[in-house]
Amino acid sequence: MSDELKTPLLDELEKGPWPSFVTDIKSMAGKNEMCKDLLRQLEKSYEDRRGYWKHGGLVGVMGYGGGVIGRYSALPEEFPGVSHFHTVRVNQPSGWFYTTEALREVMDIWEKHGSGLTNMHGSTGDMVLLGTRTEELEPIFRALTEKGWDLGGSGSDLRTPSCCAGPARCEMSCYDTLDMTYNLTQSYQDELHRPMFNYKYKIKMSGCPNDCTAAIARSDMGIIGIWRDDIKVDQAAFAAYVDSGMDIQGAVVDLCPTSCIEVDGKEIKIDDSNCVKCMHCLNRLPKALSPGDDRGFAIALGAKAPIVEGALFGSVIIPFMKIEDGDYEPLHDLLERIWEFWDEHGTARERIGEFIERVSLATFLEGIGEDPSPKMVKAPRDNPYIFYEEYFEEEGASASEE
Amino acid sequence: MSDELKTPLLDELEKGPWPSFVTDIKSMAGKNEMCKDLLRQLEKSYEDRRGYWKHGGLVGVMGYGGGVIGRYSALPEEFPGVSHFHTVRVNQPSGWFYTTEALREVMDIWEKHGSGLTNMHGSTGDMVLLGTRTEELEPIFRALTEKGWDLGGSGSDLRTPSCCAGPARCEMSCYDTLDMTYNLTQSYQDELHRPMFNYKYKIKMSGCPNDCTAAIARSDMGIIGIWRDDIKVDQAAFAAYVDSGMDIQGAVVDLCPTSCIEVDGKEIKIDDSNCVKCMHCLNRLPKALSPGDDRGFAIALGAKAPIVEGALFGSVIIPFMKIEDGDYEPLHDLLERIWEFWDEHGTARERIGEFIERVSLATFLEGIGEDPSPKMVKAPRDNPYIFYEEYFEEEGASASEE
Amino acid sequence: MATEAKRVTDIGPPHYDKFLHPIIKENYGKWQYHDSLKPGVLSHTGPAGTLFTVRCASPRLVSINFLNNIMDLADKYSDGYFRFTSRNNIEFLLAKQENIDPLIADLNAMGTLVGGTNNAISNIVHTQGWVHCHSAATDASGLVKAVMDELSEYFTSEKLPAKLRVAVACCLNMCGAVHASDIAILGLHRTPPRIDNDALPKQCEIPTTVASCPNNAIRPTSVDGKTTVKVDEDKCMYCGNCFTVCPAMPLADPLNDGVSIWLGGKISNARTEPMFTKLAIPYLPNNPPRWPEVTDAVKKIVELYAANARPFERVGEWINRIGWEKFFDMSGIEFTKYHLDDFRHAGTTYRRSLHNRY
Amino acid sequence: MATEAKRVTDIGPPHYDKFLHPIIKENYGKWQYHDSLKPGVLSHTGPAGTLFTVRCASPRLVSINFLNNIMDLADKYSDGYFRFTSRNNIEFLLAKQENIDPLIADLNAMGTLVGGTNNAISNIVHTQGWVHCHSAATDASGLVKAVMDELSEYFTSEKLPAKLRVAVACCLNMCGAVHASDIAILGLHRTPPRIDNDALPKQCEIPTTVASCPNNAIRPTSVDGKTTVKVDEDKCMYCGNCFTVCPAMPLADPLNDGVSIWLGGKISNARTEPMFTKLAIPYLPNNPPRWPEVTDAVKKIVELYAANARPFERVGEWINRIGWEKFFDMSGIEFTKYHLDDFRHAGTTYRRSLHNRY
Numbered sequence A, B: 001m002s003d004e005l006k007t008p009l010l011d012e013l014e015k016g017p018w019p020s021f022v023t024d025i026k027s028m029a030g031k032n033e034m035c036k037d038l039l040r041q042l043e044k045s046y047e048d049r050r051g052y053w054k055h056g057g058l059v060g061v062m063g064y065g066g067g068v069i070g071r072y073s074a075l076p077e078e079f080p081g082v083s084h085f086h087t088v089r090v091n092q093p094s095g096w097f098y099t100t101e102a103l104r105e106v107m108d109i110w111e112k113h114g115s116g117l118t119n120m121h122g123s124t125g126d127m128v129l130l131g132t133r134t135e136e137l138e139p140i141f142r143a144l145t146e147k148g149w150d151l152g153g154s155g156s157d158l159r160t161p162s163c164c165a166g167p168a169r170c171e172m173s174c175y176d177t178l179d180m181t182y183n184l185t186q187s188y189q190d191e192l193h194r195p196m197f198n199y200k201y202k203i204k205m206s207g208c209p210n211d212c213t214a215a216i217a218r219s220d221m222g223i224i225g226i227w228r229d230d231i232k233v234d235q236a237a238f239a240a241y242v243d244s245g246m247d248i249q250g251a252v253v254d255l256c257p258t259s260c261i262e263v264d265g266k267e268i269k270i271d272d273s274n275c276v277k278c279m280h281c282l283n284r285l286p287k288a289l290s291p292g293d294d295r296g297f298a299i300a301l302g303a304k305a306p307i308v309e310g311a312l313f314g315s316v317i318i319p320f321m322k323i324e325d326g327d328y329e330p331l332h333d334l335l336e337r338i339w340e341f342w343d344e345h346g347t348a349r350e351r352i353g354e355f356i357e358r359v360s361l362a363t364f365l366e367g368i369g370e371d372p373s374p375k376m377v378k379a380p381r382d383n384p385y386i387f388y389e390e391y392f393e394e395e396g397a398s399a400s401e402e
Numbered sequence C, D: 001m002a003t004e005a006k007r008v009t010d011i012g013p014p015h016y017d018k019f020l021h022p023i024i025k026e027n028y029g030k031w032q033y034h035d036s037l038k039p040g041v042l043s044h045t046g047p048a049g050t051l052f053t054v055r056c057a058s059p060r061l062v063s064i065n066f067l068n069n070i071m072d073l074a075d076k077y078s079d080g081y082f083r084f085t086s087r088n089n090i091e092f093l094l095a096k097q098e099n100i101d102p103l104i105a106d107l108n109a110m111g112t113l114v115g116g117t118n119n120a121i122s123n124i125v126h127t128q129g130w131v132h133c134h135s136a137a138t139d140a141s142g143l144v145k146a147v148m149d150e151l152s153e154y155f156t157s158e159k160l161p162a163k164l165r166v167a168v169a170c171c172l173n174m175c176g177a178v179h180a181s182d183i184a185i186l187g188l189h190r191t192p193p194r195i196d197n198d199a200l201p202k203q204c205e206i207p208t209t210v211a212s213c214p215n216n217a218i219r220p221t222s223v224d225g226k227t228t229v230k231v232d233e234d235k236c237m238y239c240g241n242c243f244t245v246c247p248a249m250p251l252a253d254p255l256n257d258g259v260s261i262w263l264g265g266k267i268s269n270a271r272t273e274p275m276f277t278k279l280a281i282p283y284l285p286n287n288p289p290r291w292p293e294v295t296d297a298v299k300k301i302v303e304l305y306a307a308n309a310r311p312f313e314r315v316g317e318w319i320n321r322i323g324w325e326k327f328f329d330m331s332g333i334e335f336t337k338y339h340l341d342d343f344r345h346a347g348t349t350y351r352r353s354l355h356n357r358y
């Protein structure tokens, strides 16, 4: 087919202030056939208003079940450059912090073995190398591992954990999100690379309830920083906010969901017993307020997109936990109890959130050996359909478990 | 069996400040064998901690399918006085207003033909005559009708409509609850006396959102007074409340759910466009505030107790409607559209609330010929599972209904 | 003589008109405002003058004797006009203010109480219980009497933060207001139905019976030749719906039937939207004649509420403000797995945010 | 030579430590507060000093060329240290405040924008679309470009009442944040899957395929001898879950695939609990390359929000305060039967109170 590249529709997307992916891909089209045919097939999609990718096939690297998304063009004759166009998911570093030196090494590999296109980053958090051929997969893997990189997750496995900047660049962080992400990723390499679960299991870590990684909405296990004691107040700094003329009443006091803030002159009083740790006052007054000293995290299980039972946010299963002097053992133990119970009683393609709803929270808690707490619910049940387990055997006999 | 009455357990319930039903029933026991055996059987229930009534049998009066609840003792030999102990439901007058003259007539009939015990009133609203024999039913019915009374509902029929004091004794009333109750009861005598529905259908009428008949919680069709224009304000009367030293801020302003009240000195300002007609400010300041002039009612369908899908409150199906110069035709028309659709597509023992949830609100509205309104929901759907009906047949063809 | 007369049907109730006091007729739909004179006494004023209402308690299960005494007083003080309320209290409708106190004196003399208005505990909406219903797991009238004896001071005063509505029902059918009351007392069965395999084939329609179970716990089966049903006991949550349609599946079990306590429901739209009642205490023993465990529990809750809620805060509004966890702490009521919803919309009750008090 | 080396597996990602700027290492976990210097520029201060962050936009679908340009700037201004955000923006981590403006100038020169902080519209969380996914009902990168061209002024300024998070997904799988965003743009199929009866028996597991349907619309059947499946079109809501497990059931339909607009979701716990996104516009035509109907609709909503919401009120918080009905009035968006929920917990969305604005 002719060498020139005609993409009138896509060219429309080179206009406007927002950086253009079309311009960028075009800049590669000279040196890379894949990019050229990608643009051509995409132009056709724009004309016909439909995609031209075949349903993903199973491809990967030796000994791994995940990390690669197979992708083939539905029109290989027309667009040979993208007859194969697989994705390689590379496990990003904690918090997406890089040095140019390290990332250049990855890009050199990718320039050599693939389309040179990427997603920085995928929605789960991986560094996504977009578009290569089956025969390149193994060489890419070797080259990456030599430079200290490894693949991320895909399929029914532990998905690549990700976290917010946390302690590395945020004063709100209630635990070390970067270290926990590194620890869990390293501790569960097998679960990450070899799909053995009922379905995907995503872990996201946010250092506080602002939840900058959307853990409560987008991860099967959201680990979100929280504190148990009182908000720390620097009254001098607060007075400075007052002096600055900021509308403390409107911007802070009135917006506290539990109305537990009082301002008396230049002094702020917080009724911490009614504070629900929403973060708003800390967000508005970062110099005056900060999370307490008794910091840790809560764990919310089961968030997911709507397919198939409807979208779910995570539900609080562990209201509070902390890592004491670097010992992740209790967290690993919990994670393994959860996986074991889900593995044993869950069905194929049943996310943990759907699983908990099906077997019921009470059953799930018993299954993983945790006690019920009112912190796990908005309110107790309002229906009378209670499965009583204690009952009396005969006159005089006392309550007994079935 | 011996004539004396030994009820040591029940006697305990003669103590204490609250009026005692035991003392009262005992006062009848002299003249009425039924009362005596009722106390005896009840005493046995208190000893054994269980009831001794057989499952209701089908009894009634000629040509009626409802109005009587058949009841037989499970221990007729032991307690012959209550071998039959049927309930007769007598349709109460609108708003439970009586004259002694009229009620004495009913009581004379009941003294002659029954136990002399009643429930004033049953939870649905009927005057409940508690305890008589099958052979007395027809005579009771004749005697009642001669005095201008008729039976109420039971079984799968229209249940006896009831209403609050409304315009007869309340300044909040937005429509004539007594008259509508009378009108509907008289207009649907056949539906009330001859069960032909899938299940019971209860109508309760409250004159305003205070809902003093619990229509939103206890009736398949709750007709609840509401107004559309602004709350009427008597600023002088409001000033008087201020002068009285009442805590207007704490008791009124701060409790408005949409914060639409402002008090400026002795003047009250209400942002009616944000008022959700909750009634709280009117309740606190009845002399200063009253419902607007554009009064009518909203209709909420589907309230019920938990059996079997869980309890439901009524959902707003008609956000606003009014009876113009005594013409109930539009309301009758609506009611008949609802019954017809429910009758045709509902299943046995499916209450209208369960029915709407099963077929979906959209389908139900189409079925009865009403348009969707945002007033019918808290918020639009959050799931993407939309059943589109308009679609394109072929290039150029415009949207068409399936 | 009466019974000779021609039989008439479908005449419906008498027209309300003839039961309305003259003052009511004149002020009908024109009432301007109401006042509260003292607990149990209201006045309503309209262009044609003021009507005084005296409200007294009724056990609801009442005899002709009781009603005759009431009617004698109505004749004496309110021109024979009176009414019943939606909570089964009795209201005397007086034209003369000076009749109020003598009427109250006579009512107290006949052994009833005046009150139930404004921020009071009004009469308990309740049901039949062992007095009349085959389905009852407990008695209703007795429970009401035992509980109101404890709470009567809140009926005759208006010292609570807001109205407090109590309901009693004797089985899960909840005839009344249990599902939407500030405090609800619910009798329940806690063991599966026992099947009478001889009676069932005769008395029950198998398909209807099978269909009646919300949890599909009922399956058809045959026992020595007869088609009957069996219940999967792990799936049964004792709702009793099968018994309602099939007499041969009784649930009554004196050893295990019990009483549960529920909280925080409301019906009015005042301030907050209507709310369902939520589980507080899953099981208390069914202990007639005075149910001490139940009355103690209810009284403690009322006192906790009275001491902590803000003005005009209903029980549910109060608990929502402080949070259920705090309520369980303050009340000392144990939070158990039974409190965790596991029915249709259970997921919507889970805490799906970080909003918690620590 | 590299490829000769022994093959290693399961080494995981590099330790984050080596990617942290020296100032970060010293202030690690000890940060005291942050400041906003201007749109896109933040400073974080700790005992060991202050770190400056400059945030620039990225199309996310980026080539080595783009990344090399970025990395050249990182070498030039931030000692080679930089990061990506959870919304795919790029953050340069600067030790020297004086580097901020030159860096911004170079970024603008290379054709990107600086901003996205505080009360701005940040980058759009999005997905693959026609660039890489077989399931796509629309393109993602193109939609994002078209929409952000319209909204860029809100990226480079902080003039909105609060943060405004936009998400795009190209099918109901919603890879990303569509279900919980202030504004979400969702591509969808609107006709049932077309079944390839020749391919299906070979490519698909019948039980899995049947089980995949949330609405039980799929039944096994046999077409000229081969076992395949059929779809009850009245029950199908085009979710595409069957296609995910069975390639022989494609849903793509250029004539009917379209775009929908959703509103009012949020993730943070700030003030209010997280909220799901709700349907605003059920269908807009799928109109590449610039989707004018979609960009117009989104821009109108943003402007309505900007003009009416209170400070720090997210889109969903604003709509909840004024009520959805008022939102539909103000926006002129039509409320249709499609807005009425009819899925699992539909009943919980009904208005079950009298609380309405008239």
Ligand code: SRM
Pocket (backbone or CB within 6 Å): A056, A069, A071, A087, A089, A119, A121, A122, A123, A124, A125, A126, A127, A128, A152, A153, A160, A202, A217, A218, A219, A303, A304, A305, A306, A307, A308, A351, D126, D127, D128, D132, D133, D134, D135, D173, D174, D175, D176, D177, D244
């Ligand atoms: C690449 C990525 C989108 C992107 O452009 O970033 C992606 C791409 C796909 N997702 Fe996803 N998902 C991606 C993040 C998500 C997220 C967001 C997140 O992880 O934070 C979600 C919503 C959260 C969740 O997990 O529910 C998500 C929910 C889904 C679903 C619905 C699953 C569900 O239970 O609701 C599917 C369907 C499935 O699992 O079969 C799916 C399936 C897919 C498949 C594999 C298509 C398929 O049906 O097999 C897509 C491959 C596209 C391709 O050819 O490249 N993807 N997917 C994201 C992964 C990149 C990475 O590893 O970093």
Ligand code: SRM
Pocket (backbone or CB within 6 Å): B056, B069, B071, B087, B089, B119, B121, B122, B123, B124, B125, B126, B127, B128, B152, B153, B160, B202, B217, B218, B219, B303, B304, B305, B306, B307, B308, B351, C126, C127, C128, C132, C133, C134, C135, C173, C174, C175, C176, C177, C244
């Ligand atoms: C008499 C009364 C209780 C009372 O003491 O006041 C009553 C008594 C019975 N109700 Fe009820 N219900 C009574 C008001 C209610 C209410 C309250 C209301 O109407 O405001 C409810 C809850 C609201 C509702 O309708 O859901 C109510 C919900 C039920 C149910 C559950 C129905 C449901 O769909 O949830 C049943 C079971 C059934 O229908 O088979 C039921 C069934 C019964 C039966 C017929 C027992 C049965 O299973 O067949 C009871 C007969 C008892 C007896 O022997 O006298 N009763 N029933 C009330 C009728 C008196 C009257 O006509 O005025």
Ligand code: SRM
Pocket (backbone or CB within 6 Å): B095, B163, B164, B165, B166, B169, B170, B171, B172, B210, B211, B212, B213, B214, B283, B284, C034, C042, C084, C085, C086, C087, C088, C089, C116, C117, C118, C119, C122, C123, C125, C162, C163, C165, C177, C180, C181, C182, C265, C266, C267, C268, C269, C270, C314
């Ligand atoms: C007489 C009666 C209507 C009837 O036709 O029988 C009635 C009468 C009045 N109600 Fe009611 N309500 C009556 C049952 C109800 C019910 C229904 C129920 O309890 O089952 C409710 C809903 C209860 C709930 O929300 O759970 C009810 C919720 C109200 C409210 C809202 C209270 C709140 O703040 O939630 C008011 C307004 C107020 O009291 O401030 C109210 C106000 C009133 C007023 C002040 C209306 C007026 O201006 O006259 C009447 C006297 C109030 C009082 O008793 O303190 N009425 N009222 C009912 C008396 C029952 C009783 O004997 O105690």
Ligand code: SRM
Pocket (backbone or CB within 6 Å): A095, A163, A164, A165, A166, A169, A170, A171, A172, A210, A211, A212, A213, A214, A283, A284, D034, D042, D084, D085, D086, D087, D088, D089, D116, D117, D118, D119, D122, D123, D125, D162, D163, D165, D177, D180, D181, D182, D265, D266, D267, D268, D269, D270, D314
């Ligand atoms: C860099 C980043 C974390 C990361 O590791 O990548 C981040 C960083 C910060 N976030 Fe965030 N948030 C980041 C994604 C998020 C997300 C996740 C998302 O958007 O998908 C959320 C939840 C969004 C939602 O609620 O839907 C998020 C909700 C917040 C909030 C709560 C806003 C609110 O009032 O609802 C705050 C507090 C604030 O801004 O007042 C916050 C505050 C902050 C602060 C001020 C924290 C701090 O003290 O440093 C950081 C700079 C704020 C800013 O950009 O205005 N961050 N932040 C993410 C930047 C994304 C971007 O490029 O724009």
Ligand code: SF4
Pocket (backbone or CB within 6 Å): A164, A165, A166, A167, A170, A171, A172, A173, A174, A206, A207, A208, A209, A210, A211, A212, A213
């Ligand atoms: S989640 Fe909290 S700790 Fe993490 S970046 Fe956001 S605000 Fe900081």
Ligand code: SF4
Pocket (backbone or CB within 6 Å): A255, A256, A257, A258, A259, A260, A261, A270, A274, A275, A276, A277, A278, A279, A280, A281, A282, D271
């Ligand atoms: S964190 Fe939220 S709830 Fe707690 S005091 Fe601050 S604003 Fe109030």
Ligand code: SF4
Pocket (backbone or CB within 6 Å): B164, B165, B166, B167, B170, B171, B172, B173, B174, B206, B207, B208, B209, B210, B211, B212, B213
């Ligand atoms: S519902 Fe309204 S109108 Fe009826 S009695 Fe109660 S307050 Fe009065």
Ligand code: SF4
Pocket (backbone or CB within 6 Å): B255, B256, B257, B258, B259, B260, B261, B270, B274, B275, B276, B277, B278, B279, B280, B281, B282, C271
């Ligand atoms: S009726 Fe309720 S919502 Fe309306 S102004 Fe009064 S208090 Fe506010």
Ligand code: SF4
Pocket (backbone or CB within 6 Å): C127, C128, C129, C133, C134, C135, C136, C137, C169, C170, C171, C172, C173, C174, C175
């Ligand atoms: S609640 Fe149950 S037991 Fe009590 S009257 Fe109603 S049906 Fe009978």
Ligand code: SF4
Pocket (backbone or CB within 6 Å): C192, C193, C212, C213, C214, C215, C216, C217, C218, C231, C235, C236, C237, C238, C239, C240, C241, C242, C243
């Ligand atoms: S009691 Fe209820 S749950 Fe148990 S079998 Fe009968 S209908 Fe089913």
Ligand code: SF4
Pocket (backbone or CB within 6 Å): D127, D128, D129, D133, D134, D135, D136, D137, D169, D170, D171, D172, D173, D174, D175
């Ligand atoms: S949203 Fe759908 S189409 Fe888009 S990437 Fe995810 S699975 Fe593919």
Ligand code: SF4
Pocket (backbone or CB within 6 Å): D192, D193, D212, D213, D214, D215, D216, D217, D218, D231, D235, D236, D237, D238, D239, D240, D241, D242, D243
């Ligand atoms: S698209 Fe969804 S609803 Fe339709 S058949 Fe497939 S799985 Fe079922």
